Amino acid sequence: MSGLFDGLGVSSPVVAAPMAGGPTTPALVAAAGRAGALGFLAAGYRTPEDVSAQIGAVRRAGTGAFGVNVFAPNPVPVDPGEFRAYAEALQSDGDVYGLRLAEGAAVENDDHWGDKIALLVADPVPVVSFTFGLPPRADLLALRRAGVVVLQTVTSVAEARAAEEIGVDGLVVQAAAAGAHSGTFTPGVLPDDVPLPELLRAVRAAVRLPLVGAGGVATPDDVVAVLGAGAEAAMAGTALLRTDESGASAVHKAALVELSNVETVVTRAFSGRPARALRNGFVERFDGLAPLGYPAVHHLTTPLRRAAAAAGDVERVNLWAGKRFRHARPGAARAALAGLAAKA
Incomplete structure (x- = not known):
């Protein structure tokens, strides 16, 4: 080359x-x-x-x-009211793992x-x-x-x-x-x-x-x-x-096979920035509610995503995937x- x-x-x-x-x-x-x-x-x-x-x-x-x-x-500051509303909407999923989401201010960093x-x-x-x-x-x-x-x-x-x-x-x-x-x-x-x-x-x-x-x-x-x-x-x-050699979680790797009939979708539900993932329950519930706001939304959902991955919960983890997965x-x-x- x-x-x-x-x-x-x-x-x-x-x-x-x-x-x-x-x-x-x-x-x-x-x-x-x-x-x-x-x-x-x-x-x-x-x-x-x-x-x-x-x-x-x-x-x-x-x-x-x-x-x-x-x-x-390239920060995208989140609207405080929209952030709080989204945190409240997510809390029902956080309750599944005993998480209290966004107890403090939105995290904005570089x-x-x-x-x-x-x-x-x-x-x-x-x-x-x-x-x-x-x-x-x-x-x-x-x-x-x-x-x-x-x-x-x-x-x-x-x-x-x-x-x-x-x-x-x-x-x-x-x-x-x-x-x-x-x-x-x-x-x-x-x-x-x-x-x-x-x-x-x-x-x-x-x-x-x-x-x-x-x-x-x-x-x-x-x-x-x-x-x-x-x-x-x-x-x-x-x-x-x-x-x-991939470090993708077990649930992520499995989903690429088990959800082969599912399409990918571009969503900001997980991070506040557009990202392509397999459509799952989290995307279905929260895609239309998520504000634009990075990295604040990323930090908000991180504990939930980590808990879901550890539990093998395919419906609450970010299943990043390209169209040709x-x-x-x-x-x-x-x-x-x-x-x-x-x-x-």
């Missing part, structure tokens, strides 16, 4: 996506490296100490090329942004990507001076142009079919639901940066289509959720990644 990842020892055109909240593990990133692919750790929701420990674990596994994805500050950037500048990894918004230019320049390749997740031509303007090295172009959170800069306005190859061609015509295509990459033919549309690599996430298979991640790259 040549271009964006020159000099990193990457031979596969498939990238293992960062999946925050547990599914991405150092073992999954290390497996990607053994497959000649680039894997990303997910720094979202982790403390800087956790991120540092995971970086160390990947390095001890002998993985040279890997990346870290960071949620860029996910340890400054400390994570300081860590990645002081102890740089080969690649860093940003999602949810653009990094401050000073932070971007500090990472580039440290020798880091910087990528930006975008969901539209307008976002791609803005990212090119601030000086990133490449773009992760995310289509609406992607599982979990949309990387949109404007969470109150959903990105157009267009196929990934079409979105890639539109972005390719608008900017000169190297591209990685993400969202709906589930088969070898998808990888070929992404490369044919002008990308240097295809990023897969949901396709890896059931692999041996039915292609996810169990087994070694290395084999899954090699299979995706087979026709490239």
Whole structure:
């Protein structure tokens, strides 16, 4: 493979996506490296100490090329009244596990942004990507001076142009079919639901940066289509959720099989930002009630989601999944990644 990842020892055109909240593990990133692919750790929701420990674990596994994805500050402050009303609506589900939800004020924070950037500048990894918004230019320049390749997740031509303007090295172009959170800069306005190859061609015509295509990459033919549309690599996430190295909860992995007749839906019920998940009881009850508000809604529902996952309660856990989740298979991640790259 040549271009964006020159000099990193990457031979596969498939990238293992960062999946925050547990599914991405150092073992999954290390497996990607053994497959000649680039894997990303997910720094979202982790403390800087956790991120540092995971970086160390990947390095001890002998993985040279890997990346870290960071949620860029793009807060969506929640309306206090709407937040309180939502907390009260959720309390009936919290009662199932003896939880008292939102006893204090809404939590609004930046996910340890400054400390994570300081860590990645002081102890740089080969690649860093940003999602949810653009990094401050000073932070971007500090990472580039440290020798880091910087990528930006975008969901539209307008976002791609803005990212090119601030000086990133490449773009992760995310289509609406992607599982979990949309990387949109404007969470109150959903990105157009267009196929990934079409979105890639539109972005390719608008900017000169190297591209990685993400969202709906589930088969070898998808990888070929992404490369044919002008990308240097295809990023897969949901396709890896059931692999041996995935840290997805047991209930999440099982749901990808047992709920194969269920469709995915974009909802803000779990986090206050749009994210694609399998439709379950929680989505049915609360999707229409959830306010826009990130990270406040994320912090509000976190104890409930953790309790549901521990109890194997498929109706109350966030079952992040892309549109093509039915292609996810169990087994070694290395084999899954090699299979995706087979026709490239």
